[in-house]
Amino acid sequence: MNEMTTPQEKLTIKDFTSDQEVRWCPGCGDYAILKCMQRTLPELGATRENTVFVSGIGCSSRFPYYMDTYGFHTIHGRAPAIATGVKLAKPELDVWVITGDGDGLSIGGNHLMHAIRRDVDLNILLFNNQIYGLTKGQYSPTSVVGTKTPSTPQGSVDPTLNPIAFALGSGARFVARTVDTAQKHMPDVFKRAHAFKGASFVEILQNCIVYNDAIWEEITNKKTAPDHQLLLEHGMPMIFGAERNKGIIFNAKSFALEVVTIGENGITEGDILVHDETSLQMARMLGDLGENPSEPAPMGVIYAAEADQSYVDAVRGQMVSEKGKRSLKDIIHGGQTWVVE
Ligand SMILES: Cc1ncc(C[n+]2csc(CCOP(=O)(O)OP(=O)(O)O)c2C)c(N)n1
Numbered sequence: 329m330n331e332m333t334t335p336q337e338k339l340t341i342k343d344f345t346s347d348q349e350v351r352w353c354p355g356c357g358d359y360a361i362l363k364c365m366q367r368t369l370p371e372l373g374a375t376r377e378n379t380v381f382v383s384g385i386g387c388s389s390r391f392p393y394y395m396d397t398y399g400f401h402t403i404h405g406r407a408p409a410i411a412t413g414v415k416l417a418k419p420e421l422d423v424w425v426i427t428g429d430g431d432g433l434s435i436g437g438n439h440l441m442h443a444i445r446r447d448v449d450l451n452i453l454l455f456n457n458q459i460y461g462l463t464k465g466q467y468s469p470t471s472v473v474g475t476k477t478p479s480t481p482q483g484s485v486d487p488t489l490n491p492i493a494f495a496l497g498s499g500a501r502f503v504a505r506t507v508d509t510a511q512k513h514m515p516d517v518f519k520r521a522h523a524f525k526g527a528s529f530v531e532i533l534q535n536c537i538v539y540n541d542a543i544w545e546e547i548t549n550k551k552t553a554p555d556h557q558l559l560l561e562h563g564m565p566m567i568f569g570a571e572r573n574k575g576i577i578f579n580a581k582s583f584a585l586e587v588v589t590i591g592e593n594g595i596t597e598g599d600i601l602v603h604d605e606t607s608l609q610m611a612r613m614l615g616d617l618g619e620n621p622s623e624p625a626p627m628g629v630i631y632a633a634e635a636d637q638s639y640v641d642a643v644r645g646q647m648v649s650e651k652g653k654r655s656l657k658d659i660i661h662g663g664q665t666w667v668v669e
Pocket residue numbers: 385386387388389404427428429430431432435455457459460461462463468536
């Protein structure tokens with residue numbers, strides 16, 4: 329007898345689009361990221377019932393409303409903590425964390441650091457617009473020094489926090505960068521982040537057209553982008569530029585990466601560094617590249633290392649081995665506890 333199977337219905341962008349009215353300012357970079365996610369999930373074979381978006385507070389954190397999946401719009405800076413709970417309770421779910429540079433790196437810096445350090449299997453997307461958008465444009469940890477805002481009328485004096493360096497310093501095993509306008513590049517980065525078993529950290533350069541317009545202009549403008557973006561590809565030489573004649577070398581004297589021109593000072597293509605996404609040392613140097621405006625910003629997968637253990641499996645293993653042995657009350661009262669009378 330032939331078994332009848334119901335063919336899996338192919339989902340489309342519509343299936344992941346909720347009926348909620350999108351309330352971002354016209355022209356905000358968040359729209360492009362949202363569309364890209366709604367378009368990419370069907371390609372990943374994701375289902376609505378197995379997908380959760382967890383966000384904190386900020387314009388970017390409105391994202392879960394607009395996805396027709398499960399979602400939590402939580403409290404400021406706490407999305408990583410709540411997402412960790414979701415993943416531990418239901419490991420079969422795909423858990424995406426949506427956060428901003430203020431939500432994830434100011435009030436939530438501590439929580440973000442520990443979710444990354446623990447390597448919880450979350451896909452963390454940090455929308456970096458270098459400003460607090462929702463609260464009307466105060467400076468954030470990623471604002472460049474001298475940024476004039478209502479909270480820094482004479483210009484900010486705080487040194488700028490680099491999200492890639494922050495993630496690597498927290499022990500991240502998957503770190504990538506993309507930009508809101510890159511409709512071809514962004515899905516590939518989402519797919520790699522989704523496939524990674526562990527905490528995948530993605531910085532998305534995002535334009536806030538109202539409070540910090542055009543901060544990524546050199547990277548997004550078609551004319552200037554080739555000279556300001558270094559598109560990384562594992563195993564390929566790091567060559568960039570409108571004329572494809574610029575490259576990255578390692579300067580052993582300054583112990584840093586350096587931009588060179590192929591054909592000048594005896595530099596040939598063979599001198600250009602080949603990207604190795606499994607090298608933490610290279611990732612750390614790439615993380616710093618682009619801080620100087622004369623250098624290109626690395627885009628794509630900067631670092632991807634194998635996880636040495638699954639945090640979720642390890643914690644759930646302990647939960648299983650402990651089950652039925654002691655009550656929660658016994659555990660709480662099991663140590664050095666006393667009653668104050
Ligand atoms: C406990 C608490 N403190 C402060 C705020 C005010 N607040 C809301 S969103 C936000 C910053 C959001 O900035 P960011 O994460 O960069 O998101 P964007 O709006 O730029 O997307 C702040 C400070 C709050 N909601 N809760």
